[in-house]
Every structure is written in C-alpha cells, then in structure tokens.
Amino acid sequence: MLSKRIIACLDVRDGQVVKGVHFEELRAAGDPAELARRYNAEGIDELVILDITATIETRRARADTVRRVAAELFIPLAVGGGIHSEDDAAAAIDAGADKVSLNTAALADPGLITTLAARYGSQAVVVAIDAKREGDRFAVYARSGRAAADREAVEWAREAERRGAGEILLTSIDRDGTKAGFDCVLTAAVSSAVSIPVIASGGAGGLEHFVDVFTTGRADAALAASIFHNAETSVRALKRHLAAHGIPVRPWS
C-alpha cells in the first residue's frame, strides 16, 4: 500500500534556513545541507526547499543551495519560491531538483504549468496554493500570502490539475507557524476535488495533528518545518506514532 509521505520543508533565505509565523517574523534555523542530512538519516520521505530570498540575484543562489542539498541526497527534492519562468525551473532542475513548485507565477500565468509539464512531465510540477479562510470559502493568496489572487482554493486546484500539475502543495495561511494543527477542512475539500496527490502544510504542532490530516484531512502527504527544525519531534517518532494508528508509512530504519 502507498505510504503517506512526511515531507520536511526548508524555508531558505540568503542560503540559510529560516522560519516565521504567519509568513512573517523570520528566525534563523540552520544550514540547509546540514538539516537535509539529518532529516534523511531520520527517515524523511521527501524534502522541499522554499527559497524566500527576495532579491533579483536569486536564481544562481537558489541553484547553489539546491546543488548543496542534492549532493548527497537520494530522496525526492522539490524546489519552490521564485520560480517565475521556464528558465527558473530549468535552473532548479539542472541543479538537482526533481520537482519545482509554482505559486505566484502559476496564478499570473497558468499556462506555465502546462509548459513545464510538457517539458519535464507532470510529476515534476507541483502547484503550491496558499489559502486563507474567508467566511465559508478558501481564498487563494499570492506573493507569500500578501496579495489576494481573487481565486477559490478548490477551483484553483482543479484547474491546476487540468493544466498538468502532478501534485498540489496546500498551505493554510491561518495555521502557518501556529502549531494549532493542519486545516483539515481545507485539506479534505481540496483532496476530494482532485485526483492528484495533495500535500498538506501549515499548522503542524504535534504527532496527533499528522494523524488528523491523514484521516479526516484526506491528505496524501504532510509537510512541516519548525517542529522538525527545533527537534521537538523527530521524523522517527512521528512515523512510529502514525504506524501505531494504522497509517501506512515508509519504515524507519
């Protein structure tokens, strides 16, 4: 049976891992290659590098980080943040990324999803959706949660799938960094609406939150950053907990 994936996210700014709350208040959390090594040894299933460097000089810096992280890693690696064009995606993939994650660029030009899927295959194209509860709907935001995109999350996920996305990385802006648990309502709504895998993100604070998101949230994978960085929770302990709750995971060694 297909395992539920545990994905560690490295938010990288200027070559260093940082972590914020509600996408702000950034704190330093370590060297990306060093963290990647540690997670790999603990049995992480996949890594995501989200480059949140906000300068023009990002493409080369991002490629350097990706190359350093990918150098001794033999598990899937996705790269997002600042992928605005086919050239940005090509640079990340050439540096060793298996997948690129599109967010703002896909909202501005949905055709980019199709272009990249045609060039690298759908398995290489992740569409990241940052969503915020507004009444009884989930509004999509661009630019790291700063700009309303005038789209609804479930509809946008459906369109992304239709255009060739291989996976959806779904982040709850409301829960990001709060450790209050994943938004299982949001996750289940999107996961039920598409046939491609959905990675839940935002709000992981304890082991039980992962059980929730894989059951009521219907997530195919769950992504977290700070709880792993701060060593509050080891990947191994998390997998043991999930297995004890009957959730299929890749065995830890």
Added chain:
Amino acid sequence: MIALIDYGAGNLTSVRKALGAIGADVMVPSTPADLADVRGIIVPGVGHFGATRALEGEWTDAILASVGEGRPLLGICLGMQWLFEGSDEAPDCPGLGLLAGRCYRLRGNDVKVPHIGWNTIDLRRQGSIIAGVAPGTQFYFTHSFVAPVSGDTVASTEHGELFAAVVERGQVAGVQFHPEKSGEAGLTVLRNFAELAR
C-alpha cells in the same frame, strides 16, 4: 563502463549522481556507435511514452545489438515501460518489444493517479537486480502508466490494482520505481546492476 541513455525524457542528473555515489563508471553516449564498448546500458526516463520516439531507429538497433551480445540492460520507470511492446499513452509509438505486453493507465480504483510516493514491492520470484533488498523495503514511485504482471515480473506493487514493479528476463531488467530516489535501497539496486555490468 555503463552507458546512460539521454533521450530528453527528464533529467539525467540524479541517476548519474547515484551511479557516481556507488562508484560506477558512467558515460552518456552521444551516438549509438558509442554503445559498442560499454558493459551495460541504462535507459532512465520520466514523463510521456512518446518521448521514446527519439530512440527509434539507430538507438534501438544498437541497444538490441548490445542485448543480443548478452550485455545487461536496465530500464528505469519510463525506460522500463519501453522494454514492453508499447503503451496506451502513445499507441503509435512502438516499444522495444523485449518483454511481452502493453503498458496501460492505472485505473485509479479508489486511489489517486498519478501514483506518487513510497510503496512496497512484493517478491514473486528471485531476481538478481533486487538481490539483498530486505522484505518490506519501500521504493519511490512516480507514474500514471504501468506494465502488466507477467512471467517476467520479479516483484509487483499494488495501487488500486497489481502492476509490475520489477521485471527481469535474462540480462534485461526494469524497475518501475526510481532507484536514484529511493535512498539506500535504491542504491542497492543500482549496485546490483553495476555488478552485472562488470
């Protein structure tokens, strides 16, 4: 020396890096004639079956000649599917035809398609390509199309239905998962192939 075939389907970087990590000598041939001197051939690939069209003609002839001389061949993911007669993904594009059967799309019986993530392989018989892989080991998959289970199937995987995860027939082997992305277990598979190609 192992030849890694570049036909533009996905990037070779990770397979090349994994082969480097296990100490294998690897080259990317620029013409089919370069295959004359290699000890083994790997056909990697992700993406659309139609991409294998780039291998029609001289490349196919050179790869078949190498197999005919008893030299090992490993297909990875799309490269494994290409070992079969063809695929519903690109019906007018012939496969290598070394293995009987056609590839088809996962039906998605109560499961998501594409099949992305780590899954177990269930051993049906012994195979040299997965020697030393412990029972219950998981590998990383990412695909929508699959090859049918047949007498050539060494191990199968279940995702709404059973499909071939590892195939072997003589010196020809294929894996539907990505050994270059499957941690230590994946490196074991590549090591096994490098050993066959010594």
